[in-house]
Amino acid sequence: MILPNGLGLQKLTAFLATTDGEKTKQFYEGILGLRLVSEDPFALVFDANGTTLRIQRVQTFTPHSFTALGWEVPDIATAVGALTDVSIQFEVFPGMGQDALGIWTAPSGARVAWFKDPEGNLLSLTQHE
Numbered sequence: 810m811i812l813p814n815g816l817g818l819q820k821l822t823a824f825l826a827t828t829d830g831e832k833t834k835q836f837y838e839g840i841l842g843l844r845l846v847s848e849d850p851f852a853l854v855f856d857a858n859g860t861t862l863r864i865q866r867v868q869t870f871t872p873h874s875f876t877a878l879g880w881e882v883p884d885i886a887t888a889v890g891a892l893t894d895v896s897i898q899f900e901v902f903p904g905m906g907q908d909a910l911g912i913w914t915a916p917s918g919a920r921v922a923w924f925k926d927p928e929g930n931l932l933s934l935t936q937h938e
Contacts, residue, residue: 822861825877825930826870827853832927833864840895872929879933885912885920888934897924900931 827833834853837843843855843862855862862878882888889899889910899911900923907913912922918938923931 822863825864826867827864827928828867828870830866836927870928876933877930879935882934882936885922885934885936889922899924
């Protein structure tokens with residue numbers, strides 16, 4: 810074990826990448842409402858409700874096809890509606906059986922919707938039962 814109690818008690822930092830810092834800053838700060846902590850030639854750093862999100866500035870980037878970050882929300886329909894109102898488009902995946910808002914209901918009862926940031930990172934909203 811690395812530390813006496815492992816890393817489970819240590820603070821987590823999340824990482825993403827961007828080739829366009831200004832567009833990314835506007836999205837995460839202006840649209841999603843994360844607080845910009847710092848900005849330098851290497852990265853944008855946001856506070857995501859106590860979790861550090863460090864978005865590294867890179868020359869080239871190819872996003873993954875799976876979810877990179879997700880947020881738990883108390884009312885997913887309201888959250889999807891609010892983001893749709895500011896021109897966020899939600900992803901619809903063939904065969905998933907999502908509703909008209911793009912919300913999928915998992916076997917556990919959790920409800921999930923996906924959208925992308927300006928770099929194409931797949932982000933999600935989840936409402937647990």
